[in-house]
Amino acid sequence: MQFQRHPLSFQLRPSVKLHKDIHLSGPSQSLAEEFAEAARQLKKEIPNVRFGKVDVSDQKDLKKEFNIQEFPTVKFFVNGDRKNPIDCKGVREASAFITWVKRRLGPSTVHINSTDQTEAIIEAEELAVIGFFKELHGGAVEIFYETARDVPELPFGVTATEEVFASYGIRKDTAVVFRKGKPVHNEVFEDSKQNKVELTRLIKTFTMDLVIEYNLETSVKIFDVPVENHILLFTPKNSETFNKTYENYESAAVEFRGKIMFILVDTNETRNGRVFEYFRITEVDVPAVRILNLTSDARYKMPADEVTVENLRSFCQSYLAGKAKQHVSSEEIPEDWDKNPVKVLVGKNFNQVAFNKTKNVFVMFYAPWSRECRKLLPIWDELAEEYENRKDIIIAKVDFTANDIQLIMLDRYPFFRLFPAGSDSQVVVYDGEHTLEAFAEFLEERSKPKAEATGKDPSQEIKEDLTKEEL
Known part of the structure; x- marks a missing residue:
């Protein structure tokens, strides 16, 4: 992929990989259509803005280079600068894309000189944001300008005119959100406490119902x-x-x-x-x-x-205030959780088993109602039987619908994670085929036999740890 020194260029990554079929997800498809419409409208108006899209399921090097984690993702490249693209987040309509681009190229707000001009802006749309600042350069107003660039859904105006200040009873530097011409929120800028992230967050909430x-x-x-x-x-x-x-x-x-x-x-x-x-x-x-x-x-x-x-x-x-107690759901630990080749984990014993530094723990996260999970459970049993005599490997399963496991985000059932020996926090995602051979190959690549055998069954060591904690 070549980056020439055009003033601007866009990259869209809308593709998503489900199982082994490549297609656009619903949100990606919708955004791609709006993105294309924005490109069409801006082609004549601002010809030096180039729009493009990348299928990251094919272009894996680009996915890695630009750290693409979510789909769809939109990035904005300026003057061929490959190293510092600007993320375009939360923009999903063609009109908002167009406004976003224009506010990156030029002024992000309309300069207001009169009360009549203010009224025209706040009454033209359902929502509008007006910044009242005594100085239109430097300091707090720059935060306002940056916020306007990140909220293209709303019209933004800015004024330093005393007449406009007086008409709305404003005395200090303030950002005012108007709904149907009426002020609904005043955000006063004092003591440099405001920042762009917080102001953007606050203003965006007004685009949705309370x-x-x-x-x-x-x-x-x-x-x-x-x-x-x-x-x-x-x-x-x-x-x-x-x-x-x-x-x-x-x-x-x-x-x-x-x-x-x-x-x-x-x-x-x-x-x-x-x-x-x-x-x-x-x-x-x-x-x-x-x-x-x-x-x-x-x-x-x-x-x-x-x-x-x-x-x-x-x-x-x-x-x-940080005083609320975290809520964690867990089944009770089964009495026979460690009696079979596949160890049964629940919320209460998960961390002690999975993050045992001397064991490689391979876990299946399943849902009892899932047909795919039920089909794979016998294969998981076979895998556990194959590695039953390995002192450094534990094969386990957890019903993720009944147990909260921190650090693990919900994925399509069933999903698999390896917790390597020697780490108290590392988690390796398994995204290979759901076959006995593929599981075994993954384990062999990711795990190494212990240099010294402990002489104890791994489940017995963990049981002792759990008993100590209960005491």
Whole structure:
């Protein structure tokens, strides 16, 4: 792939690999269409902007070079600079792509000189953001300019005109969010506390409802907003108490805008089944409230059963202060967990077994209801029997639908991870074929026999460790 010194060039990586078939995923296909439309519209307007796309399932070197982790991914290359591309995140419509490009090429905001001009901007769209700054260069206003570049969905204006300040009662440097011409939020810039990430996060939340119902249509948008803390209310929308519960939930959401995203999950919607499974929510639990940190995948359960404004506020404040207790689901450790060649892991014994520094532990994460998992379990038993006499290898399985395992993100069932000897945190993803031969070949490549035998069965050593912890 050649990088010439055109002023700008785009790279799109929309392809996704599922099993061994290459095709565009739903979100990727939609984004690719919008991307192509933006390219068509800008071709005449700004001819030195080049749009391109890359199938990373074929171009694996490019995937590695640019560290492509998510699909689709859009990167922006300026003046042929291959080493410092700009990530274009959360942009999914042609109009937003066009605005994003223009704000990277030129001014990111409209310069406002009068109240009439301000009113024209804030009344033309559902939402608009106006920056009131005494100086239009340097300092806080630069944060505002950078934020405008990252939020192409909304019109941004900026003013230093005293008349406009007076018309809206603004005295300090302030970013104001307007909805239908009316101010709905004032963000005052004081003591250099604001930064672009926090301001972008706050403003983007206004592009969505205060409480967002999770469904197939909103799921992509939810993750586009850069808020890493999500609180979820699981409740049936047709229950007699729903209106009051929702009212309390929405009232609590106002205080935490930009800090915690409030999401509603209708437990009567069967298409939400994977969400219930992920949070271990059953019918007897609802209404239930959970907080999820997207970065750490840590989950938290609201201590109180009643969904009141006070209980929600207390839960959120405790979480943000780092005082909330993490919620971890686990089955009880079976008495015979280590009696068979395949060791049975649950949340309570997973870390002690998987991160044993003297063992290579190969784990199958399965769902009991999965036909593919049930088909593979006999093969997994065969693999364990083949390595039963190896002191440095443990073959194990865990029901991931019933046990929370930190550091492991949900994947398509079944999925496999190797926890190598000598490490207390390393996890190796297995993405090979689901055959006895392929599993064995992977193990041989990734593991080495111990230099010295311990003389003990590996499960016995781990059992002793578990017993010590219980004591």
